Amino acid sequence: METASDATTCILFVCLGNICRSPLAEGLFKEKVRKRGLENRFCVESAGTGDWHLGQPPDDRMQAAARRNGDLDISEQRAQQFAPAHFEDFDHIFAMDKSNLHDVLFLDEEEQYDGKVRLFREFDPQPGDYQVPDPYAGGREGFDRVYRIADRTTARILEALLDDEGEKGGGEDGEKASG
Numbered sequence: 608m609e610t611a612s613d614a615t616t617c618i619l620f621v622c623l624g625n626i627c628r629s630p631l632a633e634g635l636f637k638e639k640v641r642k643r644g645l646e647n648r649f650c651v652e653s654a655g656t657g658d659w660h661l662g663q664p665p666d667d668r669m670q671a672a673a674r675r676n677g678d679l680d681i682s683e684q685r686a687q688q689f690a691p692a693h694f695e696d697f698d699h700i701f702a703m704d705k706s707n708l709h710d711v712l713f714l715d716e717e718e719q720y721d722g723k724v725r726l727f728r729e730f731d732p733q734p735g736d737y738q739v740p741d742p743y744a745g746g747r748e749g750f751d752r753v754y755r756i757a758d759r760t761t762a763r764i765l766e767a768l769l770d771d772e773g774e775k776g777g778g779e780d781g782e783k784a785s786g
C-alpha cells in the first residue's frame with residue numbers, strides 16, 4: 608500500500624540552453640537529496656526552452672564552477688528541451704528567469720498547469736530581481752555567482768517541499784527535515 612512517505616515528488620529546473628543554470632540546479636538539488644538519503648522521494652531533471660544544445664553535457668565553465676565551488680560533478684547530464692509532456696510528468700517546474708517562465712507558460716495552451724510553474728528565485732532568501740543571471744556570455748565570476756544562487760535556493764526548495772509533505776501527513780515516523 609502506498610503511504611505518503613512512498614510518494615515521489617518530481618521536479619524540473621528550466622533555463623534557456625540546459626547547459627548552464629538548470630543543470631547546475633539539478634546537480635545541486637540531487638546532491639542535497641542524496642546527502643539526506645531521500646533519493647526515493649524525489650525525481651529531478653532539467654530542461655532548456657531552446658534546442659541548440661540537445662544531447663550535450665553542461666558547459667565546461669559550469670562544470671568547472673560546480674567542481675570549484677562544491678566538488679560537484681555534473682558531467683553526466685545531457686541537455687533536453689522542455690516539452691508540453693513535462694507539465695504532466697513533473698509536480699514542480701522552476702524557471703531560471705522571466706523569459707524562461709514566459710516560454711514555458713506559452714506552451715501551457717489550456718492554462719492548466721500555471722500553478723506548478725514558478726520562478727526558481729522565489730525561494731531565494733536574497734532574491735534580487737528573482738532571476739538567475741544568464742552566465743553564458745560572461746566570465747568566470749558569473750558562473751560562480753550562479754553557483755551561489757543555485758546552492759542556497761535549492762536548499763530552500765528542498766526544505767519547502769519537505770515542509771509541504773509534512774503538512775500533508777509526511778512520513779509515518781514523522782521524519783521531517785531537521786537542521
Ligand code: 4NP
Binds near residue numbers: 625627628741743
Ligand atoms: P543556460 O545558458 O540557459 O543557463 O543553459 C545558456 C546556454 C546557451 C545559450 C544561452 C544561454 N545559447 O545562446 O546558446
